[in-house]
Amino acid sequence: MNFDFSDDQKMLKEQVRKFLTDKCPYSVPRRILDSDEPYAKEVWKGLVEMGLTGTAIPEAYGGLGLGALELCVIAEELGRAAAPVPFSSSVYLASEAIKLFGTEKQKQTWLPKLAAGEIIGTFAISEGLHAPSAANIKTSFAGGKVNGVKTPVPDGDIADVAVVVVNAGGKVALAIVDLKGAGLSHEVLRTFDPTRSHAEITFKDAPAELMDGQGWEQVSRILDGAAVLFAFEQVGGAEAALEMARDYSLERYAFGRQIGSYQAIKHKLADMYVKKEIAKSNAYFGAMMLNDEGAELPEAAAASRIAGCDAYVFAAQENLQTHGGIGYTWEANTQFHYRRAKLLALTVGAAIQWKEKLVARLEAKNAA
Template sequence: MNFDFSDDQKMLKEQVSKFLSDKCGYDVVRRVLESDELYAEDVWKGLVEMGLTGTAIPEEYGGLGLGALELCVVAEELGRVAAPVPFSSSVFLATEAIKLAGSEAQKQKYLPKLAAGEIIGTLAMAEGTNAPSPRTVKASLKGGKLTGTKMPVPDGEIADIAVVLVNTGGSGDKALSLAIVELNGSGISKEQLKTIDPTRGHAALKFDGAAAELMGAEGEGWDLVRRVLDGAAVWTAFEQVGGAETAMWMARDYALERYAFGRQIGSYQAIKHKLADMYVKIELARSNSYYGAMMLNDNGAELIEAAAAARISATQAYIYAAQENIQTHGGIGYTWEANTQFFYRRAKLLALSLGSQLYWRERLVTQLEARNAA
């Protein structure tokens, strides 16, 4: 069985890699980090011109009509450079939510604009530090009016539309529904939030009777959002693998350049062990990510388990590689001038972007228990 990508997918990977190498170097990441820019508009424009924002959108809605695997290769390359763009929010979350739950009219209205990069989308779930669940979501939708606060919302300050998890008054899991809202309308305010990674903005969105439309059937929001998160977990795992691998190579290159007591520090056993541990964790994450990609592409029966395993292992690999990259660089790795911080910041941010490790472990264990009991 061939678990590798096709020649066409590898060609896409090379094209994206070349573009990002040319247009999204560390100077661009630092520019966004140190300025008031909310994202790298020049890089985003280039991704749009390549058609990547419409990668998995069907052709009848203005997209390229490709699939989940193509998004995997794009995600990995974006992760390699810690790209400061709203790709995951708009493509992995908002676009996929509309594809899954939107009515035909909603798809016709929003998907062509998302594909063309005319608008940016996001998914608004959390309402503070509590994990979103049927018990914690208080934002409500009544009579087409949305009321409540969502925070933190990824790329919320620059997004034009948001798919919002709302309480529509049912019981248990049936209490939640999805709604779509245009963020330039009345009754909406945005507040920028500070996070560990300013190159990927987050905001608080406050709704006070804002006009919104129901997406999907009422009471199906919790099931729908978990299905969206399963797909996003796989794509984010590829993004994390890409970032982790870059951190590993940064550490390796520095270990070969830096001399201490007349020897390359890479010749010391402690450094060798660090690099070997990074490699092992990354390869484990890559294996899980490839299996998750296969399940996602084929809509396989083990998608939930595969997505959770990819999410957990990729998060652990990225955090470990980013931390050890700083340690390998020694004192200079902690300075503001060092580029090691870009990957540490992104690793920490992505670790919570789709829910905590605890959420994904519980999802994995629950699914395995249910399958074993069947």
């Protein structure tokens, strides 16, 4: 069985890497970190011009008509660069949600704009510190209006449209809300990684449209797909952190020797590599299930998510340790992967939540 990407997909990966290497060096996330800019508009514009925002959107709605595998290779490169752009919110979540569960009218209205990068989308599910579930969604939908508070919402301060998880008459449903419409207010939130903006959005009789069907199964499918894509971002980030640590260990000398020649550093790098490869293996299997809409997608997504979080956080921490005191300074680039690793470890749910999901899904499958 071949788990590798095709030559065309590898070529796409190389093109994205070249673009991000040229246009998104670490000076770009540093600029966003040091300023009030919510994201790097020039990088976002370049991704849009390459057509990447429409990668998995069907040609009938203005997209490239490719698939999940192409999104996976793009996600890995975005992770390597710690790119400060709203790609995940708009593409992994909003676009995919509308593509999967939007009405035909909603697809025709929103997907061409999302594919062309004319608007930015997001997905609003969290309502505070507790893990969202079918039993605790309080944001309500009734009479074509949404009321409630969602926090934190990734890119909620810059997004034009949101797919909102709501309680519609006692049932969980998805609603599309034009964030430029009436009945809305937002407050920018401070997070550990300011290069990815988040906001609290308050809905007060905000006009909305329900999407097709109702049920937590829809929400789970969207989160499962995003979990696989975020796992690729985490693999890319872990690989970049490993390479950063390796390069520093070869150029830094202590007591007349490269620090990379010391066993303690060798072990750090080896452990980083092993965790990265485990995450990569899980992500590849998740990609196959996502691309084929395989029956094992729920388990594969959870495993991808768990391994991705573990690998990226570990690599980012060990990268800091390898750099020693200099790694903790503001001038060091190690912070960008450390910040992003911590943020991605909470995006679409913490690892502990996905471990619980994995156990529950395996138990349900074995009991069937």
